[in-house]
Amino acid sequence: MDGMIHYVLMEQKPEVSRRAPNITVGLARAMTYYEHGRLWQNFFTQLGCAVCVSPETNKRILENGVAQCSNETCLPVKVMAGHVLELAGKCDTVFIPRYMSTARHELCCPKLCGLPDMIRLNLRNKVDITEVIVDADKGQEKTRKTLAQLAEKIGVSTKSAIEAYEKAVKNKLNADVKARLAADMEIGTLTDKKTVAVLGHPYMIYDRFLSMNLIGKLKAADINVVTPDVFSHHKRIENAYPYFSERNFYAIGSDNLGCAYACAKRPEVAGIIYLTPFACGIDSLVTEFISRHLKAGREVPLMVLSVDEHTGEAGFDTRIEAFLDMLAPV
């Protein structure tokens, strides 16, 4: 399949048009888009490709995704499949990065390591998928190899693809949020106001549909909201008990551990809500560490909210209301 598409593309675009590939690349607004979407958008723009981003998650996208994947697949991956389907016909290829690790001593969730394969297999090759391996822990060798394949596919030189990667992506994976995230994602700021920290995977807490607008609802209740992105990567790692510095752990795990303990030190943080997709493997570890460790220090109330495709909004809202009522005034 890959070979065939490649052949078609090369036929349409002979050597002459190498500078401007005239290809539209689809980016799914799911999973890693909520961490690095802008970086990849810049990467493709620099290569001269048009970029098409799928719309915000909605009921149709969720249902399409759920229909394609096995039951056991986690909610974010199902939604990802829905987004990729949404892009079918609107672009020449859908780009799904394969994240093995985004920093030294940090690992990604197995689902991210297998994401391009999972989506391709679950969608039964309905959509052409392009990948680039990102492995900051083990080195750049595989990244270069996949960048070369991508360059050949979209008809640019390998050198320019590597250059664009180094300029747009490589050193910005853990950069300040302004460089990485879209402007409308609300990370909040730490103030003296009564604050609730919303933890979880970025693709859960920033996706307004999956999170049932949790951040918006808290704000409407006149609560200041912060997310793990409010702390710098360095600050999070520093606090990530028991996985400090040199110890390997899931990147997303360290982010949330670090944020939880950094928040526990600040008196204005009145509570923590951890939003997790049903049966998430990483969260099963992380929430346990957080809840045990919080008990040892200042007892910050913690609520783990688990959602899946069957979750009803009314019950969800009731739990948030009950949690807010319980929080002691600062």
Place this chain on the structure above:
Amino acid sequence: MKITFPHMGNTYIAVKVLLDGLGLDYYMPPVADRATFERGIENSPEFMCLPFKTIMGNFLDGLDHGADTILFGGGAGQCRLSYYGDLHKEILHSLGYEFNYINLQLNHLTYKEIMDKFGPFIKGISKATVVKAVTESAWTVFAVDGVYAKAAHVRPREVKHGSADGIMQHFEKRVRTENGFGNIRDAIFEAKRALEAIELDPQANPLKIGIIGEIFIASEPFCNLEIEKKLGNMGADVYNTMSVSMWIKHHFINAILPIHGKDHAVEAAQEYMHIDDVGGHGVNTIGNAELMCRNGLDGIVHIYPFTCMPEIIAQSAFHDIEKKYDIPIMTLIVDEMTAEAGYITRLEAFTDMLRMRHDRQKPQSYNVSRSSRAG
């Protein structure tokens, strides 16, 4: 100092040989014990995978019986196994236990690492004794897997139903109570001889069923509800790719030897996965399914614990593999809530369906692979 260790399938036999050979004091938690299992579940997070909970139960039982040192193998990879140790320690400490935790890094096990971690134990023991104990233990791993493979071969072919099960029951009872390499070796030889003496039906034409999936569940009869035995008694030759000897070979022997062979399973999986590792044995599972299909098995059972991340990824590839070879793959997911009756029904339905396909001789014209994916 008293050591305790967790169970995984039949590893306990080799571990016993090793610790007996070194003359160390240890406590072995009971094999397949419901009460320890329940305690592990009570003290584990709800969504951690079943191996974590089972191992937790073993540790609690061991510490209650006077053990002060825990022997465990973890790693530093994408599978949660790598982080079991930290959470086990955290939970056990909060329950008030004090102990020494030895966590072997199985991903990059080196001779130095083994010596560093075991140094304090084998102080004062002669080098010859250590080498002898390790060699005997390694032999035991392969010999025991040989016995189980032999039993799997006999079950669907025996004339008198239940003969192999009787011998295995006696064998398991013996190795659990006997100590020392000499006695365990005798038990192994006794079981082998007895299995070889069983009268086999020359007309038997058993189904060939492969087992793939998560290694702890695939090799632990208590967690997989004795799947090998059940399928064997339903008239199937069972090929379990996830044996303990394979695991030992992978982690201990390959790690110490400088030569690394090609991993055929990982290679075979490249058609579906464009990466060689997604944590755990995810890629191996796909590769083993592909290899088994190439070898013409009748059907494959994929088994893993609920919420296992690498195996969920592997599951995505089965639709393509089933379609390519027209061989059904059934996925079984187990956790502490799995009930045996429903489990048996599914295995029976699967073997019956395979039997019908087998007898028709022309499986190509009956594409039933989709229906086997139910659930």
